[in-house]
Amino acid sequence: MDYQILQTEIQDGILLVTISRPKAMNALNTRFFNEMDDLIEKVSKDSSIKVMVITGEGKAFVAGADIAEMVNKNKEEGSAFSRLGQNTFRNLEKLDIPVIAAVNGFALGGGMELTMACDFRIASTKAKFGQPEVNLGLIPGYAGTQRLSRLTNLGTALYLLMTADMIGADDALRIGLVQKVCEPDTLLDEVMKIAKNIASKGPQAIKKVKAVARQGYEMSLDEGAALEAKAFGSLFGDNSEGREGMSAFLEKRKPEWK
Numbered sequence: 001m002d003y004q005i006l007q008t009e010i011q012d013g014i015l016l017v018t019i020s021r022p023k024a025m026n027a028l029n030t031r032f033f034n035e036m037d038d039l040i041e042k043v044s045k046d047s048s049i050k051v052m053v054i055t056g057e058g059k060a061f062v063a064g065a066d067i068a069e070m071v072n073k074n075k076e077e078g079s080a081f082s083r084l085g086q087n088t089f090r091n092l093e094k095l096d097i098p099v100i101a102a103v104n105g106f107a108l109g110g111g112m113e114l115t116m117a118c119d120f121r122i123a124s125t126k127a128k129f130g131q132p133e134v135n136l137g138l139i140p141g142y143a144g145t146q147r148l149s150r151l152t153n154l155g156t157a158l159y160l161l162m163t164a165d166m167i168g169a170d171d172a173l174r175i176g177l178v179q180k181v182c183e184p185d186t187l188l189d190e191v192m193k194i195a196k197n198i199a200s201k202g203p204q205a206i207k208k209v210k211a212v213a214r215q216g217y218e219m220s221l222d223e224g225a226a227l228e229a230k231a232f233g234s235l236f237g238d239n240s241e242g243r244e245g246m247s248a249f250l251e252k253r254k255p256e257w258k
């Protein structure tokens with residue numbers, strides 16, 4: 001994989017993606033979205049990749065959308081830039097494998113929105129989260145107004161969106177935005193450990209958990225439970241992953257996943 005802004009590395013089935021535009025605090029421009037779209041397409045077709053991890057180079061994860069690229073846009077171009085990022089982040093969210101944000105530093109504006117399109121977030125104690133768009137006379141444009149309240153709650157989301165307050169990793173943990181906080185020099189090791197642990201589980205089960213939990217979140221409990229029952233059943237039968245996993249348990253051996 002050959003990109004200008006994204007650096008990629010595969011280790012034991014884990015794809016580590018580093019956003020690398022440190023001179024501009026990894027700000028997201030059109031090139032980033034084009035590269036990310038291409039990467040998502042490739043990952044969706046590569047069954048050897050079990051988990052994807054996204055991090056940033058330098059002192060930022062991502063300090064937002066590229067303000068220099070946005071400043072002279074007209075209304076139509078502004079909406080188009082919003083839709084470009086929304087589509088990329090939605091496609092990232094829809095990847096059938098887990099995607100983890102390893103938040104090393106500033107995750108502001110579009111950067112915080114990117115972390116929210118990942119399945120969960122592990123933060124360094126140096127991470128800072130915020131939606132500072134109102135400082136610029138803007139609002140979030142990559143569905144941050146929608147995902148933040150779903151991940152936390154409406155009051156917390158409106159507070160952060162209206163005050164543009166920057167919060168540290170411990171506060172992000174407290175409001176449920178991040179799932180774990182690590183020392184900066186252990187962040188990537190910790191995240192790779194989590195990714196490898198997930199990659200050791202039944203791969204179909206991991207994909208079903210993601211699909212059912214994510215789709216069910218937008219449904220009634222009854223509809224979500226029906227989706228779960230169907231996915232549960234799909235893991236049973238001859239040559240199924242469930243048969244292998246349960247047989248391995250009963251035979252006191254390690255499962256051999258296909």
Ligand code: CO8
Pocket residue numbers: 023024025027060063064065066067068070078079081082085106108109110111132133136138139140141142
């Ligand atoms: N866009 C472009 N360049 C940026 C950005 C950005 N978001 N953030 C930082 N940079 C650049 C700076 O301009 C500076 O460039 P130069 O060296 O050429 O002057 C370089 O990165 C280093 O930045 P600083 O000197 O400011 O570094 P500090 O350590 O002093 O501060 C901060 C770091 C706190 C991260 C600071 O840079 C900052 O506040 N950045 C802007 C944060 C922000 O407002 N983000 C939100 C942007 S808007 C957004 O994300 C909307 C998303 C939805 C868009 C929808 C499409 C329409």
